[in-house]
Amino acid sequence: xxxxxxxxxxMAAYDANEGRRYGATALTFSNKNFDPVEGSRLYNEYLEEYxxxxxxxxxxxxxxxxxxxxxxxxxxxxxFASILAAVTKKVKIVLLGNPLxxxxxxxxxxxxxxxxxxxxxxxxxSGFVRGGGQEQLATGVNPAFNRERxxxxxxxxxxxxxxPGPFRWxxxxxxHRVVNPWxxxxxxxxxxxxxPGVLSKETIIWxxxxxxxxxxxNTAIDATKNIWKLYCDSAREVxxxxxxxxxxxxxxxxxxxxEERAIRNARQYMWMQGEFTGLAHxxxxxxxxxxxxxxxxxxxxxxxxxxxxxxxxxTFEEQIxxxxxxxxxxxxxxxxxxxxxxxxRPGIMGFxxxxxxxxxxxxxxxxxxxxxxxxxxxxxxxKKIGLRSPFDVGAPVSIAYSNDLRMPAAAxx
Amino acid sequence: xxxxxxxxxxxxxxRMASPVAWAESSIVVAGLRMHLMQAGSGxxxxxxxxxxxxxxxxxxxxxxxxxxxVLVPHHPGWGKSERPAWARHVRDLAAIYQWLxxxxxxxxxxxxxxxxxxxxxxxMASLAPREFAKLVLVAPMGIKPPEGEIMDxxxxxxxxxxxxxxxxxxRFRDIYGDVTTDxxxxxxxxxxxxxxxxxxxxxxxxALPHLxxxxxxxxxIVWGDDDRIVPRSAGEAYVRxxxxxxxxxxxxxxxxxxxxxxxxxxxxxxxxxxA
Numbered sequence: 001x002x003x004x005x006x007x008x009x010x011m012a013a014y015d016a017n018e019g020r021r022y023g024a025t026a027l028t029f030s031n032k033n034f035d036p037v038e039g040s041r042l043y044n045e046y047l048e049e050y051x052x053x054x055x056x057x058x059x060x061x062x063x064x065x066x067x068x069x070x071x072x073x074x075x076x077x078x079x080f081a082s083i084l085a086a087v088t089k090k091v092k093i094v095l096l097g098n099p100l101x102x103x104x105x106x107x108x109x110x111x112x113x114x115x116x117x118x119x120x121x122x123x124x125x126s127g128f129v130r131g132g133g134q135e136q137l138a139t140g141v142n143p144a145f146n147r148e149r150x151x152x153x154x155x156x157x158x159x160x161x162x163x164p165g166p167f168r169w170x171x172x173x174x175x176h177r178v179v180n181p182w183x184x185x186x187x188x189x190x191x192x193x194x195x196p197g198v199l200s201k202e203t204i205i206w207x208x209x210x211x212x213x214x215x216x217x218n219t220a221i222d223a224t225k226n227i228w229k230l231y232c233d234s235a236r237e238v239x240x241x242x243x244x245x246x247x248x249x250x251x252x253x254x255x256x257x258x259e260e261r262a263i264r265n266a267r268q269y270m271w272m273q274g275e276f277t278g279l280a281h282x283x284x285x286x287x288x289x290x291x292x293x294x295x296x297x298x299x300x301x302x303x304x305x306x307x308x309x310x311x312x313x314x315t316f317e318e319q320i321x322x323x324x325x326x327x328x329x330x331x332x333x334x335x336x337x338x339x340x341x342x343x344x345r346p347g348i349m350g351f352x353x354x355x356x357x358x359x360x361x362x363x364x365x366x367x368x369x370x371x372x373x374x375x376x377x378x379x380x381x382x383k384k385i386g387l388r389s390p391f392d393v394g395a396p397v398s399i400a401y402s403n404d405l406r407m408p409a410a411a412x413x
Numbered sequence: 414x415x416x417x418x419x420x421x422x423x424x425x426x427x428r429m430a431s432p433v434a435w436a437e438s439s440i441v442v443a444g445l446r447m448h449l450m451q452a453g454s455g456x457x458x459x460x461x462x463x464x465x466x467x468x469x470x471x472x473x474x475x476x477x478x479x480x481x482x483v484l485v486p487h488h489p490g491w492g493k494s495e496r497p498a499w500a501r502h503v504r505d506l507a508a509i510y511q512w513l514x515x516x517x518x519x520x521x522x523x524x525x526x527x528x529x530x531x532x533x534x535x536x537m538a539s540l541a542p543r544e545f546a547k548l549v550l551v552a553p554m555g556i557k558p559p560e561g562e563i564m565d566x567x568x569x570x571x572x573x574x575x576x577x578x579x580x581x582x583x584r585f586r587d588i589y590g591d592v593t594t595d596x597x598x599x600x601x602x603x604x605x606x607x608x609x610x611x612x613x614x615x616x617x618x619x620a621l622p623h624l625x626x627x628x629x630x631x632x633x634i635v636w637g638d639d640d641r642i643v644p645r646s647a648g649e650a651y652v653r654x655x656x657x658x659x660x661x662x663x664x665x666x667x668x669x670x671x672x673x674x675x676x677x678x679x680x681x682x683x684x685x686x687x688a
Contacts, residue, residue, distance in 0.1 A: 028568065137567060144608040283570055288604035300597035304572055 001341075001382035002389035003375045004060035004094055004350045005053040005367060006250060008272065009046050011070040012357040013038035016271070019070070019279060026069040026280040027134045033070070042073060045360055049367055050084055053091065056371030059389075060092035060125065062250070062350045064196075065099065067138035069280075071272040078112045085120035093120055096196040096215055096350075097127025100157075101149035102139045107179055109153070110160040113191065114183040122186045127194040127215070128154055130203065133285045144289030147202065149173045154193075158398075161190040189401055192390060194248060194348070199223070201230060202292055208234035208242065211399040213348060213390055215248030220322055224249060224344050239405035244387045245395045248348030251340065252319075252355070253326040255333045255369045256362060265366070266327030268356025270316050330373040337374065338381045347389045349378070433475045439493075442513045448493035449513075450485040453478030456546065456686065457522045459514065460485045461530025463669065464554070464566070464616075465575050466492050466603045468588060473671035476679030477525075481686065486513065488533070490606040492599065503529075503555070503610050503618065507536035511544075523547040523630075523686055527671055528578075528643065529554050529607070535621060535651070542627035548655075549682050551635045552643045552668050554616040556651060561644030563616045566607065571600045578668035580639040588672050625654040632658035633685045635678065637666030 014033045019025035050061050063080050066072035074080055081093050093116065103109050117124040130150045136143040152171045156179075159167070165180030185191050195207040196215040207214040208231040216224045228247055235242040252269050256262035282303040291299055301307035319325040326336045341349070351370050354363045382388075396402040435452045450469065458481045460474065467485065477483045489509055490496040497505065510533065514522055523546045526534030531553025538548050554563055566574040572592055579585040589596060607616070632655045634648045652658045661681055666674045 140613060142608055142612040144605050144612070281568070281570065284568060287567055287608070288601050289608050296601055297594060297598055300571060300601050301594055303570060304592070304597060306594075 001244075001346075001379050001387050002059045002092070002248075002348045002391060003379060004062040004092075004348070005050070005058045005370065006062040006064075006350045006352045007046065007049070007354045007363075008064070008066075008071055008352070009042070009073040010271065010355055010357075011039065011042065011073045012271075013042065014070045024279050024281060025071070027137060027284045029069070031068075039073065045363075046073075047080070047083060047087075049354075049363060050080075050091075051087055052364060053367050053371055054084075054088040056368055058091055058371045058375065060094040060350075061088070062094045062096050064096055064129075066132065067135050069134070078109075078116060081116045081124070082112075082119065085116050085123070088120075088123075090123075092123050092125050094125040094194065094350075095127050096194060097129045099131030099135055100128050100153035101146045102131050102135060102141050103153055105176075106153040106156045106174060107160055107176060107181055110157045111181045111183045113157075114161070114181070114185045117185040117187055117191050118183070122191075124185070124187065124191045125194055126191045127196055129196060130200075130290075133287050133290045134280060136287060136290060137284060142289075143287040145173060146290050151206070158190060161185050189397055192397055196248070196250070200292055201294075204230050205234045207231070208246075209238050209399065211235070211238075211240065211246070211396060211402060213246050213248050213395075215250060215348060215350065216346075217250045218252060218324060218352065219249075220324055221340070221343050228344075238399060239407060240399075240402060243393075244345050244347035245390045245393050247344075247346040248350065249340075249344055249346040250350035250352055251326060251337075252324065252352045253333055253337065253370070253374070254353060254358075255328065255330055255366050255374055257329065257365070257369070259328050259332065261362065262327045262329065262333075265354075265358045265362055266320075266325055267316055268354075268358050269319075269325055269352075271356030330369050330377075333374055334377045337378050341378065341382055341387060342385060345385075345387060347382075347387050347392070351375075431470045431475055433478045435470070435474075435478075437469075440513070440516070442516060443489075443497065443509045445489050445495040445497055445509070447489060447495065447513070448487040450474075451483065453481050453483045455481045457482040457484065457519045458525050458686065459510065459522050459534075461510070461524065461526040461533045462488065462491070463527050463578075464529035464603060464607050465578070465669075466599055468672075471671060471675060473675035473679050476675060477682065480683050481523075482519070484517075484519075486510070488530070488606070490609070491603050496606070500610060503532055504536045504540070506533050506610070507540055510537055511541060521546040523549065525549040525551070525682060526553055527551045528668055529611075529616070531555065532616070532618075532621075535625060536618070538628045538630060538632075539621060539624040543629050545628075545630040547686055548628065548630045548632040548658075549635065549685060550632065550648075550651060551670050551678065552637060552640050552648065553634070553651060554611075554643055554647070555618055555621050556647050556654070557614065557617045557619065558644040558647035559650055560646040563644070563647070564642045565615055566604055567615075571597050571604075575600070575669070577641045579673055580637065580665055580667040581673065584673045622650060622654040625651070626656055628655055628657070630657075631685075633682070634658055634660040635663060635670060635681060636660065637663050637668060637670045637673065639666060640668045642668035 063077040065074040065077040166178045169176040194213045197203045232242045254266040433452045487494040524534040531550035532555030636648045670678045
């Protein structure tokens with residue numbers, strides 16, 4: 001298994017009461033509530049914590065980015081990735097990921113990622129995302145073309161990484177006269193691409209057709225199994241059998257030496273309450289055109305308060321019960337995780353260790369226990385039950401580099 | 414006037430069977446199936462609806478149809494008209510409507526554009542400055558307001574946006590009632606079309622004021638005195654850009670003048686078109 005440490009990098013020092021008073025903690029919640037002195041302290045603490053995770057034996061550090069909200073301080077995951085490329089030694093730097101549609105110039109992204117790959121000596125995993133609805137609004141990018149831009153930017157970046165320049169790109173959303181960047185990835189054919197997601201069926205199918213591992217972001221067990229099934233079916237259609245190396249699972253897991261402290265800190269996961277991106281208006285999370293047309297009817301009902309959030313809004317206790325949050329001593333946590341990986345069978349796992357306002361020493365202790373006690377036990381158990389990562393099995397980077405594809409039955413006839 | 418309950422809503426013209434005989438047809442323009450409603454006789458008026466789409470029957474349409482041949486299409490991508498997946502600009506809709514008029518061989522035509530539809534009408538006139546009999550723009554989008562900004566529907570809820578277009582919320586309830594899920598869905602689709610055509614810059618074309626000076630048709634700009642969606646300064650900019658134009662104000666009226674003050678708006682427009 002490939003086991004990663006993750007945190008949203010919360011801007012935990014802002015006054016949460018201000019957000020409650022305003023009624024939203026995203027998009028239009030004023031950045032006057034952001035304190036750069038505290039921001040500077042937190043950025044540096046988070047950086048030290050990543051270095052600790054590397055030293056304590058994590059396989060990967062998972063990074064992401066968001067905008068206009070206190071729940072995530074990373075406005076550009078490539079910035080932290082660049083620093084980690086230089087200051088860490090062994091961990092994979094796993095970006096989950098760069099929001100492609102937000103890029104007006106995907107070539108620039110391809111260059112940045114190639115630089116990170118070279119500086120880290122080939123430790124980059126370059127995940128891509130569509131970006132949340134609010135990210136489109138925060139960056140002024142048209143939500144109606146989100147998926148088209150995602151797919152086209154991906155195709156352009158992969159071509160940039162794999163085809164010697166110069167070449168010209170005349171796409172629907174991107175046009176480039178001369179594609180010929182003098183920074184190309186160290187890893188060949190190109191760095192691994194993993195696709196994280198929550199519920200868009202289109203993204204799952206797209207990832208399966210590319211043969212990119214899909215990382216389910218803290219979905220419930222049943223939902224996760226449904227995702228795998230859809231992925232497996234889509235994989236079969238293009239000629240391969242998906243296995244644990246195609247599946248990743250991000251889970252919130254906080255560990256301390258004593259259970260009470262672990263539970264107390266784990267309650268901070270609720271800090272990022274309401275919508276996925278904090279407390280927000282539904283139309284910000286799903287601006288028109290961003291969401292799948294098949295979900296339009298359910299969404300508009302939810303948006304005006306006539307239906308429940310399709311993502312649900314379970315309580316802390318319910319999330320503990322359903323293992324969407326795991327908290328306790330290493331021993332307790334290991335037992336829960338063993339059960340969880342037996343149920344969901346991922347080859348890649350992200351441990352979302354800290355969120356909200358957790359004291360710095362507790363955050364560091366959580367990382368030490370996760371990396372030194374929990375990860376080895378989970379890795380061992382995973383091995384026993386046949387959970388192997390893309391690195392373990394030498395999986396092809398994408399469908400285009402697969403030499404084990406079966407002709408689909410219909411085509412073979 | 415207290416709020417109108419369902420029993421009183423029967424008074425609201427919009428929910429009543431229209432006294433005017435409307436013919437509905439499905440036509441193909443630019444390869445797109447389009448929905449067109451037509452009624453009345455006399456000089457032809459093409460009515461172009463708002464960004465939020467249009468109810469099928471409005472007292473305003475009926476009043477106009479008493480004196481004119483009124484054509485009310487659903488914009489491509491709105492209501493019952495097919496989406497042009499390739500369209501990227503309001504000018505694309507302007508070209509589609511020129512095509513529609515050419516196919517129907519009606520002329521000379523006047524244009525009456527409502528809000529977003531006013532922008533389409535202005536684009537049509539700028540592209541064919543000799544073409545139209547008269548031009549009526551009711552609180553048109555399309556020009557960057559010199560003062561204030563066009564209200565951005567991207568960050569407000571489906572119901573809050575149309576509500577903002579009414580001076581009197583009782584009139585909103587008359588028209589939309591409790592707002593059906595079908596209506597919410599239609600508003601989401603309408604919103605997506607607005608994004609596809611006018612995301613950035615939002616709801617205006619920086620070139621338009623420079624292109625309106627050639628328009629030969631006399632123009633009337635109408636503004637509600639309580640329009641919270643398009644600032645009145647944009648109307649003044651239209652008057653300056655068009656040259657042969659004047660402005661009228663409708664009292665106790667928001668952005669959706671045809672729904673809020675149908676009689677008054679129909680009277681103003683009829684008078685202008687008949688003069």
